[in-house]
Amino acid sequence: MDVVADDPGADARTSRAAPSSSADDVELAVSSVILALLPHPETGLATPWLPLVRRIRQPQEGMWALPGGPLRPDEDLGTSARRTLERTTGLTPRYLEQLYAFGGLDRSPGARVVSIVYWALVRPDEAALAVDGENVEWFVAAELPELAFDHAEIVDYALQRLRAKLGYSQIAHAFLPDEFTLAQLREVYEAVLARQVDPANFRRQMLASDVLEPTGRRVEGTSHRPPSLYRYSGDAAQGRRNLLTPREKSV
């Protein structure tokens, strides 16, 4: 095998000269899936919502799309995602993580675009402070309008990843205040899994695991038997950030 031919060590640095140049043919975008758990307008139950931006140009003008845009030469990937989040919601992300790079050949008409997608998880108290950017509207993730390009698939993937990470990480913490009740924690699980969770079993499992620790405090201002407050033990930050985010990429 002639590895030299493609100069695999060149890592694209010879692409200007090479016929397989990507620079002129593939555009690079950074888009974001911004998720918050908010009450469903009819049921009132917490459910994932996300902001979309209405396209004001062709192709697919007028359709709803994920916020994002071309990667600027002067910003790294996380910076681009943070800028999108700020521009779309006015928020500074607590939890922002690279989700996946989508680069299918058929994902858009016209120019080939590879989109590196980030996802931000927003707490209700943060979402309450969100200011919609122009052409921005929040939607229930399970009831989205038709989206531009392959963005519906990207949203599905983000929700799938969220459900999976609930099982092996403290990602639920990204949707909770530092101290929370077991009912609040269960509500996060029910919203993400889109199904009811048995309170007794949930309580047993959570307390059996060593990820929660009681703060010794209880919810104030409630009537008799106020619920106890818990926090995530160990690195409580884990739910807020992906600890496996490479150093220079950490956000």
Place this chain on the structure above:
Amino acid sequence: MDVVADDPGADARTSRAAPSSSADDVELAVSSVILALLPHPETGLATPWLPLVRRIRQPQEGMWALPGGPLRPDEDLGTSARRTLERTTGLTPRYLEQLYAFGGLDRSPGARVVSIVYWALVRPDEAALAVDGENVEWFVAAELPELAFDHAEIVDYALQRLRAKLGYSQIAHAFLPDEFTLAQLREVYEAVLARQVDPANFRRQMLASDVLEPTGRRVEGTSHRPPSLYRYSGDAAQGRRNLLTPREKSV
């Protein structure tokens, strides 16, 4: 916030016109971290190895780098990674997954390059069939020479992810035949974690978990008390592929 200004819905499709165009300023590469667990030349203990390619051009000519190259306009990301694996090792990947996109501003001299990195996990029987491409050499991951660009950090990230996934996934299966002994499974853990694991505790934990099931068969051709063979129960494919790989990206 004027979301229109940056046309976040445009997803880079207007970048040719826009001053923040990425097309002319950012090059896109796909590189691969190819990992196999093979005996250490001195200790004989299984340890992660990976193939590197010696750079034959500037910048950083002569240095070792991860195999990869510019994304071709006619191939999607996974196809590019598969091509690199075939070209570097002659192998067709069983386990190939997108690892992370690295896009720091300072990661390379000269042209800005964003590298979307895949990782391939290779079984010993596959590694035995590997044919080194030109300028390709395998190294012990813990004893690498100085690498070009930020590739050392990328390798560290891959090993970190591998250690983490060992804890919550069946990724160990990617390094094992369909049927294996507990000793073989423990060897994978010891190689990835780079430390000894107590056989009795390991056996207890693995058999207590419901991920393993006995095949009823034993290793043949050994003396008395041949060890039992196990397989991963349920979706044994889980260790082989990232079930969360988006459909069109599955490899």
